[in-house]
Amino acid sequence: MAAVYWKELADYCGSWRFFGLVIVVGLVSMFAAYVASETVRDSIATNPTEAQFLRVFSAEGKSLPSFLWFVSLFGPLIGIIFGFDAVNSERNRGTLSRVLSQPIYRDAVINGKFLAGLTVIAIMTAGVFLMVSALAVRQFGITPDSSEIARLICFYVGTVIYLAFWLGLGLLCSVFFRQPAVSALVPIALWLFMTFFISMIATFAAETQHPVNQYSTLDDWRKHDNVELTVKRVSPVNLYFEGSEFLLDPSRRSLESFGVAVAQITDPESYGVFGYTTVSLTQSLKLIWPHIVVLIGLTGICFAASYIRFVKEEIRAT
Amino acid sequence: MDKAVIETVDLTKVYGNVTAVDRLNLTVGQGEIFGFLGPNGAGKTTTILMLLGLTEPTSGTARVGGFDPAREPLKVKRVAGYLPENVGFYSDLTARQNLRYIAELNGLRRKDAEAMIAEALEAVGLADVADKEVGKFSKGMKQRLGIADVLIKNPRLVILDEPTTGIDPEGVRHILDLIVSMAHDRGITVVLSSHLLHQVQEICDRVGIIFKGRMVAQGSIRELGMAMTGENPVVIEAEVTEMKPGLVRAIESLEGVRGVEVRDRVLTVRSDRDVRGEISRAAAEQGVLLMGLRTQDYGLEDIYLKYFREG
Numbered sequence: 117m118a119a120v121y122w123k124e125l126a127d128y129c130g131s132w133r134f135f136g137l138v139i140v141v142g143l144v145s146m147f148a149a150y151v152a153s154e155t156v157r158d159s160i161a162t163n164p165t166e167a168q169f170l171r172v173f174s175a176e177g178k179s180l181p182s183f184l185w186f187v188s189l190f191g192p193l194i195g196i197i198f199g200f201d202a203v204n205s206e207r208n209r210g211t212l213s214r215v216l217s218q219p220i221y222r223d224a225v226i227n228g229k230f231l232a233g234l235t236v237i238a239i240m241t242a243g244v245f246l247m248v249s250a251l252a253v254r255q256f257g258i259t260p261d262s263s264e265i266a267r268l269i270c271f272y273v274g275t276v277i278y279l280a281f282w283l284g285l286g287l288l289c290s291v292f293f294r295q296p297a298v299s300a301l302v303p304i305a306l307w308l309f310m311t312f313f314i315s316m317i318a319t320f321a322a323e324t325q326h327p328v329n330q331y332s333t334l335d336d337w338r339k340h341d342n343v344e345l346t347v348k349r350v351s352p353v354n355l356y357f358e359g360s361e362f363l364l365d366p367s368r369r370s371l372e373s374f375g376v377a378v379a380q381i382t383d384p385e386s387y388g389v390f391g392y393t394t395v396s397l398t399q400s401l402k403l404i405w406p407h408i409v410v411l412i413g414l415t416g417i418c419f420a421a422s423y424i425r426f427v428k429e430e431i432r433a434t
Numbered sequence: 435m436d437k438a439v440i441e442t443v444d445l446t447k448v449y450g451n452v453t454a455v456d457r458l459n460l461t462v463g464q465g466e467i468f469g470f471l472g473p474n475g476a477g478k479t480t481t482i483l484m485l486l487g488l489t490e491p492t493s494g495t496a497r498v499g500g501f502d503p504a505r506e507p508l509k510v511k512r513v514a515g516y517l518p519e520n521v522g523f524y525s526d527l528t529a530r531q532n533l534r535y536i537a538e539l540n541g542l543r544r545k546d547a548e549a550m551i552a553e554a555l556e557a558v559g560l561a562d563v564a565d566k567e568v569g570k571f572s573k574g575m576k577q578r579l580g581i582a583d584v585l586i587k588n589p590r591l592v593i594l595d596e597p598t599t600g601i602d603p604e605g606v607r608h609i610l611d612l613i614v615s616m617a618h619d620r621g622i623t624v625v626l627s628s629h630l631l632h633q634v635q636e637i638c639d640r641v642g643i644i645f646k647g648r649m650v651a652q653g654s655i656r657e658l659g660m661a662m663t664g665e666n667p668v669v670i671e672a673e674v675t676e677m678k679p680g681l682v683r684a685i686e687s688l689e690g691v692r693g694v695e696v697r698d699r700v701l702t703v704r705s706d707r708d709v710r711g712e713i714s715r716a717a718a719e720q721g722v723l724l725m726g727l728r729t730q731d732y733g734l735e736d737i738y739l740k741y742f743r744e745g
Contacts, residue, residue, distance in 0.1 A: 119538035130526075210522025214583065217486055217516035218539040219508045430489040432479065 120220070120228025128198065128236045137194060141244060148186045149248040151177035153255040160256060169260040170267060172252040174364040183248060184364065187275060188357040189311055192282040194240070196303045198233045199286020201296040203426065208294070213431045222427050230287055230419060237279045245272055263366075266397050271363045277411050278356040282307070284418030291422040291429075310351040318347035349407075352414055359407035366394035368403075437464050439591050439623045440485060444494035447480050447647075454480040456647035457494065462625060462640075467617045469638030470627040471738065477647040478627045479519065482593055486516050499590055512540075515584025519595040521576065525569030529560055529579055532568055533586055540587045547586075554582035558612060574605030581612050591623045592616060598633055610637050635734040643741055650741045658737045670703040672713050673726040677701075684716040685709075699725075 128134055152175040159175075160168050176182045203226070206212040216222060245268070253259060260268065285306065289299035322344035328336050348354040362368050401408075440462040447455040455477040462468045472478050483489040485498050487507025496503055499513040523532045530551055537547035555561045558578040563571070571579065577597055584592050594613065598606045614637050616622045628634050634641060635655060642652040651658055674681065677699050686694050690706040703713065710727055717724045 119535065123535050123538075127524075206522075209525070210518065210520045211524060212522075213488070213516075213518045214521055214523075214536070214580075215539065216488060217511055217514075217518070218536060218587070219511040219541070220539050221508070430483065432483065 117220075117224035117228050120225055121232050124229050124232030125235060128232060133197060134236065137197065138240065138243075141194065141240065142247065144186055144190070145183060145244045145248055146251065148180070148183040149173075149251050151180045152182055153252060154178075156252075157256065160258075168256075169252060169258055169264050170271075170364045170366075172248060173268075173271065174361060184357065184360050188278075188353050188360070191275065191279050192307045192311075192353070193304075194237065195233075195279045195282025195284075196286040196300070196307065198236065199283040200290055200300040200303060202229045202233070202287050203290040203422075204294055204296055204299055205290075207431070208296070216431050223423060226287070226291075226423055226426050230283065233283045233287070234276070234280055237283060238276050241272065241275055241279065245275075263397060267363050267366070267400070270397065270401065271360055274356065274359060274363065274408065274411075277408070277415065278352065281352055281411055281415040281418065284415045284422070288418045288422040291426050307353075310353045314348060314351040314354065318344045321347045352411060355407045355410055359404040359411075362400045362404045363397075366396075366400065368395075368400075438462065438497075439464050440468075440496070440498050440625065442481075442485070442494065442496040445481065445484060445491050445496055446493045447477070447484060447489070448492045453647055455484070455491075458644070458647070458649050460642055460649060460652070462623060465617065465621050465623055466639040467613065467624045467626060467637055469634035469641035470625055470644065471629065471631070471634060471641055471734075472627075472644035473629055473742075476644045478644060479595055480647075481644070482516070482595055482625075482627060485593065486510060486514060512587070513590045515587055515589035515592040517577075517580045517584050517592070517594045517597055519599065521580040521583075523568040523571075523576060523579065526567060528565045528567055529555065529571070529582075530564045532579070533583060536583055537586050542586075550586050550588070551582075554585040557585060557615075558582045559608070572605075574601045574608070577601060577605070577609060578612065581609070581616070585616070589622060591625070593625045593627070595627045596629075597626065598628065598630060606633065613637060631734045631738055641734070643738060645741060651737070655734055655737070658734075659731065668705050668708050669730040670705065670708070670710055670713065671726070671728055671730060672701045672703065672717070672724060674699055674701065674717060675723040675725060678720050678722055681716060681720045681722055684720065685713055688712050688716070 149172055152172050155175045155177055156168060156171045159171070172183070174182050174184045176185070203212070206215070212225075215225060249260070249268070282303070285303045286299070289302050290296075293299040293302065322340050325343045326336060326340040328340045332340075349358070395403075438461050440460060442458055442460045445455060445458040445460070446453065458477075458481060460481070470478055470481070480489070484491045485496055485503055487503035487510050490504050498510045501509040501513075503510040523529075524535070527535070533551045533554065534547060537551060542550065552561070552564075555564050558581050560575060560578055560582060563575070568576065568579065580597070581594075584594075597613070598609055601609065610633055613624055613626065617624045626634065626638060638655070640652070640654050641658070643650050651661070653661070677696060682694055682696060682701070685691060685701065685703060688705070688709050691709060692704045692706065694704075695702040701713075703709065708729065710729070714724055714727060
């Protein structure tokens with residue numbers, strides 16, 4: 117398997133697609149971080165509270181979305197781009213049957229490819245994170261404290277897991293579909309669905325289940341909101357986004373986004389009017405544990421399915 | 435025949451309701467070049483895939499190099515090299531890098547691998563383009579690189595699936611020479627699947643003819659030819675300077691002759707035995723000069739066509 121891994125790694129790193137991606141990802145993330153830093157600069161001046169450093173990753177600009185938003189939306193494309201033609205391009209080139217007639221286990225091929233892709237993604241993500249952090253340090257002259265670093269590392273691991281899911285999905289499609297065009301379009305369609313359409317469906321479901329209007333009670337709003345959230349959570353994109361928000365913002369302490377606002381109004385004692393109480397990293401992790409488990413599970417399912425299919429398949433050189 | 439390197443017993447592969455390979459019994463001995471013949475879609479490639487453990491047989495068993503490919507595919511792949519039809523290489527890597535990858539997959543140590551690669555490239559005459567990208571290779575060169583590829587693992591057995599399809603005559607010549615030298619100089623058993631009969635006839639010690647998934651004949655070309663003439667009479671062609679009715683009558687009266695056909699100055703004689711001597715005497719007695727006299731040999735093509743018509 118080591119042979120496959122190193123060969124694939126060398127292939128990825130030497131490919132044009134890698135160069136292109138590195139440039140695009142680098143530019144986009146720097147841009148997002150720069151925009152966020154402008155926002156954060158203002159809020160540091162007025163409200164020098166904890167965890168400002170992490171806000172570089174999650175803060176939105178005046179008209180531009182946050183770094184986290186970029187990653188959750190376009191990160192999947194990176195995974196798909198690395199995975200979608202992993203197996204079928206070898207099949208079409210006729211190298212697959214040559215490789216598989218060597219004395220190696222079949223799963224070595226698929227394991228090697230997945231791990232190589234994962235390594236490239238992990239390195240790329242690490243580079244981007246370091247770049248953004250460096251920019252933040254330069255812009256504000258603030259350094260992250262240990263808890264912020266710990267949160268950042270968790271966010272990094274989460275991001276890699278999230279991208280690994282999309283890589284696994286791409287790999288799955290490359291095992292199932294012979295045509296690279298199909299194996300690229302199917303995961304992209306899924307990505308579109310998971311990012312854009314699921315929100316519409318969630319809104320629709322919430323409207324039909326618990327319609328609200330200006331006379332609705334807080335409780336109705338809350339129910340309405342919960343339905344929407346639940347439906348949204350079907351999508352790994354939203355799972356990742358939500359989970360990351362908790363990691364990057366220690367002040368968030370309830371999975372019901374609406375709940376916090378409600379509690380602030382109904383129970384100002386514990387929240388304070390401008391409530392800013394933070395929770396520890398362990399608490400945040402506990403809150404989003406289901407998110408992490410589901411993401412890992414989904415990755416595992418994709419990987420296992422491609423694995424089973426590939427090992428049982430007949431490899432013909434045509 | 436020495437110890438069998440390949441032996442199959444009632445090997446069968448069924449896809450849905452199509453039987454691709456039907457109770458195939460095949461034996462290939464150590465060091466021989468075995469021609470595996472059949473039209474497209476006869477089940478040649480499916481059989482090969484089963485021999486290498488790349489697909490599982492529906493029923494029946496195979497032993498390759500002493501191992502069962504369905505149970506111990508890795509051991510089979512260690513001793514058997516396979517050159518698939520339409521072999522592919524990583525076109526952005528050089529010939530040497532492509533072979534290096536295969537050497538690594540075979541677990542060769544780097545130092546041994548480099549020596550093996552150099553030797554294999556030398557053997558197939560690609561040493562001078564070893565560091566050129568394979569994408570720039572011609573089809574013939576790729577096929578030769580494919581042969582170098584199977585030599586890397588120092589196999590006991592090599593299976594070549596249509597190695598000469600779509601290659602120019604000179605390239606074919608080169609590849610056939612390589613195959614022969616592989617068998618004779620290195621003692622490698624070669625199984626050559628093809629539908630190009632002339633090439634097979636030229637280099638194979640034995641052939642097996644597969645048709646609609648069944649092995650219809652197996653043996654040396656001579657044996658198969660004799661099997662055919664056993665059922666059919668000897669056919670003799672005689673060309674004379676002048677056709678005389680007396681000559682025809684004389685030949686017809688010979689013992690064992692079944693019929694004589696006359697076309698211009700050529701007589702085609704069907705007989706139960708070889709009557710060439712009598713024909714030449716009859717011609718002399720009639721005062722006719724013989725320009726040619728030969729028995730019709732059964733080439734592989736005739737053998738092949740015969741089984742097709744029967745099939």
